Amino acid sequence: MNASDEANTTLVVGGGLAGLATALALRNIAGLSEVRIVEASTDESFNNIQEGAGVQLGPNGLRALRFIGGEALLSKIMENGVELKGTVIVISSKMDPMVIPDTAEADTGLSQVFIPWGVMRSLLAEQLPSDSISTGVGGDITGYQPVESTIQPMITPDEPFLPQSFDLVVGADGAASTFRHLIQNDATFLPPNEAQAARRSDLKDGGRMNIKAVVPKKMDEASFKPGHSYAHFAAGGGVACFAGPASADSTYWAISIADEKKDEETEDVFEFLSDIDMNDNKAVKQTLLSKLKGLELEECQFVIDLIESTESECIYLQRSIEAESIGPSLVSKDNNIVLVGDAAHCMSNSYGQSSNFAFEDAASLAVCIRDGKDLGSALETFSESRVARCIEMQTRSAERAAKAMKGEQVEDVSKWIFEWDIQ
Ligand SMILES: Cc1cc2nc3c(=O)[nH]c(=O)nc-3n(C[C@H](O)[C@H](O)[C@H](O)COP(=O)(O)OP(=O)(O)OC[C@H]3O[C@@H](n4cnc5c(N)ncnc54)[C@H](O)[C@@H]3O)c2cc1C
Secondary structure, eight states, X not given: OOHHXXXXXXXXXXXXXXXXXXXXXXXXXXXXXXXEEEESSXXXXXXXXXXXXXXXXXXXXXXXXXXXXXXXXXXXHHHHSEEEOEEEEOXXXXXXXXXXXXXXXXXXXOOEXXXXXXXXXXXXXXXXXXXXXXXXXXXXXXXXXXXTTEEEEEEETTEESSSSOBXXXXXXXXXXXXXXXXXXXXXXXXXXXXXXXXXXXXXXXXXXXXXXXXXXXXXXXXXXXXXXXXXXXXXXXXXXXXXXXXETTEEEEEEEEEOEEEETTTTEEXXXXXTSOXXXXXXXXXXXXXXXXXXXXXXXXXXXXXXXXXXXXXXXXXXXXEESOOOSOSBOTTSOEEEOGGGTOOOSSOTTOHXXXXXXXXXXXXXXXXXXXXXXXXXXXXXXXXXXXXXXXXXXXXXXXXXXXXXXOOOOHHHHHHTOOOO
């Protein structure tokens, strides 16, 4: 028996980028054949390639994906995404913009690539046997019960989620994770009647609203440098605007808006969009446009034009949230549950690395299981290395921010991030 034999039947809970990449890695690298995925969202939503906005893949994420899916997967990503050549910082309409060339390719041999989020998900999903993915299920799992050396996910203590039990459950259930709560509290069930709150109990809000979309039109090459992302940070730090190519024939935009103080005395905060229904995308679009136009900044015009040409249902909203802490362990004491992706490390200051780190998790977990003499030690090795990487990322980000505040020269943390390789 080795770790792969002990993880023979594996259930991945969550069919986001982390869950799909992990299922693929466990099949391709660790040689597990019985890996099943359950995804809470509907079939229609899961198969919608327009869902989400876009993700920026760095050399570390691409290296992990190549390891998981081979050159064939990497080629598909390159075909469907766009290589980034640099960033243009729009400072003011009276000053020339600052052009920062992207050195990822020169430094690592792999460039940074932007790809629509739904396309990335579909590229991963199509590598997996379609009957291994079940949609519209799993959202009601609140715990598990041990069955000899396996575990059975449960809806309630009396109602199993599925009739069978599993050697390993991979919690890829995103930031508001059931399985992170169970591991951190050494519990087998979420507290009754408080499941929703418990999943979020260790998340803190970063005080920003992020709004994004991909628009099906090519970036205008007369106004924008091909292959470049554009950014403008409006004075005061309240609003940041980004846009760039998302694929050969589409463009993304993203806006990050800080909450405002509603009342100086009580320090009540006003969340942007707090007074409108977050599912009412038309209202979101109108409110966003009036906020940006209200700034009366010519420098924001490049995103205003894009937002105006966006179908409101394509807009994706995200609060900036992060877990209070990462670890200490990503594995349950009984070695039957392991966390990946945002469930494992929902971080701020992550340089937009959530998806890249999820792909690193997937490749690392599969290697640890492939090479482990038993499942317990394989999962421990995985957990230690991933927690250490995330903590180092947080430390380097904090040091960078502190130096920047003092006007000192700062380290380019991306270089360290991009160096990651399969151990
Ligand atoms: C629909 C969608 C669109 C996104 N678009 C973008 C984007 O455009 N840009 C960007 O930077 N990031 C986006 N993200 C977030 C980004 O993908 C993640 O931050 C990162 O890739 C880590 O992924 P993850 O799989 O760990 O978490 P997530 O992407 O949050 O995926 C978790 C998945 O698990 C499912 N799930 C949760 N609980 C259960 C359960 N109990 N049973 C079954 N399934 C469950 C969720 O439905 C979700 O599909 C998006 C996420 C989602 C879900």
